[in-house]
Amino acid sequence: MIKRLLTPELVITLQQLEGIGNKTILSKIGGNISAPISTLDELSSLLTTIKGKKFESISNYDLIEANKCAKRIIAHTEEEGIGIITYYDSLYPEILRNCKNEQGKLDPPLVLYYRGDIKILEIPGIAVIGTREPTPNGIKAGEFFAFEFAKRGFNIISGLAIGCDTTGHKGALAARGLTTAFLANGLDWDSIYPKENLTLAQDIVAKGGLLLSEYPVGQSCGRYGLVARDRLQAGLAYATIVVQTGVKGGTMHAVNATIASGKLLFAVAYRDSADSSHEKVQGNLMLVQDKGAHPLKSTGIDDAIFQIENKHKTSLQPVQPSLFD
Incomplete structure (x- = not known):
């Protein structure tokens, strides 16, 4: 300690x-x-x-x-009913002490503001990320994989953004599992960004989840903060799942941090030709072809979990729904 x-x-x-x-x-x-x-x-x-x-x-x-x-x-x-922990506290998540940025340099958050149950950070996390403009099948895929991984014991980590982030949080909640949102703004309800997801943020907390931020109450969301928080999503997770992304999408910040940290990277693979040829899926294909990402299909969840457990030498426990009644 x-x-x-x-x-x-x-x-x-x-x-x-x-x-x-x-x-x-x-x-x-x-x-x-x-x-x-x-x-x-x-x-x-x-x-x-x-x-x-x-x-x-x-x-x-x-x-x-x-x-x-x-x-x-x-x-x-x-x-505001928000808690504070710092790098020097025992409740600080050990996995974040080794958080790296896109350049592979140690870059842990010094202060974490939180709303919700901080103890869920003891549960292995998986980041579910992607474009703000997913295809209809991308929305389905994000919710499906978040649901399945949450059901199998993962804390689903994302950034509350519209699009793929939203699918991650919603999928976890639908499974009656746990989800954590890393935000680039203060955690007071007036500062939540985007405003469209204020109700989702409140729902996450009400159902046993967690909101996290490096920023104090009243801090608005800025471009630098959005980029900086991407390293934290990857840093808190055992692995990252890319639902959909373009080749140059903002998702690549978290992807690069995942790769720099030596963590497992998965990219959802699509059967439908309309999806596989879509601009917002070209990044998935590139990650598999050029960056060593593992293609993730609906039939490959157990294999993916085996890889994660083997890499981290841990055994995940399925969610017990009664815990969240």
């Missing part, structure tokens, strides 16, 4: 300091802590021991103001 070297309040305080990013906190600051730090004075003393102009320029006034901001964020978070 990782020692809680910093309290959430102090971690969020550091995030408010100009020029101090998550990677700096994890490597430069966290790497210099030898014993738990729980007060602002202790943090101030630590910062004076770290070499570098950015640390030397931090005044006590800067730290106090950053701490005031952190306290406001935490207060607003608690008012």
Whole structure:
């Protein structure tokens, strides 16, 4: 178990300091802590021991103001019924400590805001992702595979976007299984994006699922956040299923992170010629031909699970519906 070297309040305080990013906190600051730090004075003393102009320029006034901001964020978070865990907490999912970005560099989230049951992250996850504009058969495929994998014990992970993400969440809920949505915005209901899926987000929480984000309440969704969260979907999952994607679709961010992490990648294979020739399926074909993705058919679910279990040396347990009554 990782020692809680910093309290959430102090971690969020550091995030408010100009020029101090998550990677700096994890490597430069966290790497210099030898014993738990729980007060602002202790943090101030630590910062004076770290070499570098950015640390030397931090005044006590800067730290106090950053701490005031952190306290406001935490207060607003608690008012919304949202929880906070950081890299230094025992509830932090171990699999995310090894989260890699598209370039294959370690890039775990420092702070996670959550709404719902955080303990479902102990269940093996599988990412179900793809285009926002799937074909009718793509919608059916996404819901089918999410349903089947959820029924067999997976936590279905996606990003709440319209299209394939929605099929993943809905398929899991239809199976009375569990699903996690990684968002690129705050988890207060006013900030949920896209607005069309607000009811779905509420349904996920109501039925035992989870919403996750790196961003505090009130944070709107931006392009950078959407790209950054793709690594987290792949990072939290044992494997990734691409329902449908074009060759240059945004889905490729999560695909690249999956490949860089050495995790299993599956791409749904379509029998219908109208689907296999569709622009939004050409990425599936490319992933199988050029990137080593495994083609996934409706008859290949058990084989896919065998591959996942073998790679991760784990045994999945089927969902017990009575748990979610």
